[in-house]
Amino acid sequence: EDKVVQSPLSLVVHEGDTVTLNCSYEVTNFRSLLWYKQEKKAPTFLFMLTSSGIEKKSGRLSSILDKKELFSILNITATQTGDSAVYLCAVYFNKFYFGSGTKLNVKP
């Protein structure tokens, strides 16, 4: 069964819009949740979250974890065409489990 579920599967927005990507997970012995950005190549690391309720920010991107409700969100404000990519969520408990990703398309 899927341990990490991402939604939506795909999203089309226009430059300047704000988007929220969701990641929910089933877990035992949860350790950390990671967000990656994948363009036409290998995933690149964005954030690692281990503590609930603490927001991590990097420029226009931010992420927060809710350990009680077992989900995380990734926010992107003032989107740009360069944000177009697949965003992957991964959870570590004994090993890494990846979701299927959310494909974001930002139109000019």
Added chain:
Amino acid sequence: EAGVAQSPRYKIIEKRQSVAFWCNPISGHATLYWYQQILGQGPKLLIQFQNNGVVDDSQLPKDRFSAERLKGVDSTLKIQPAKLEDSAVYLCASSLGGRGGAYNEQFFGPGTRLTVL
């Protein structure tokens, strides 16, 4: 610092043929991962090494897939014989690792795109 190196970048073979992929992790990284990413899906862990020992290979189809990391540095992943459903991108990643070191960030290589005809 040099990143994770993989070769070849692309490979096209016919079903029932054999293929091998090579990965050289970032220097000093103890943990090495091989993932299979089928189009439209997230990466699926095939095998995880800690130095030259296998930590997890529960999702590795052992009847046809094998991997080794003999000297605890670079690694090879082999498929023999290949099936159509093996068409995917094979990603190698490494992290500093260490016992219980799964908090460490994974750095991914560029991947090998395999097409099985």
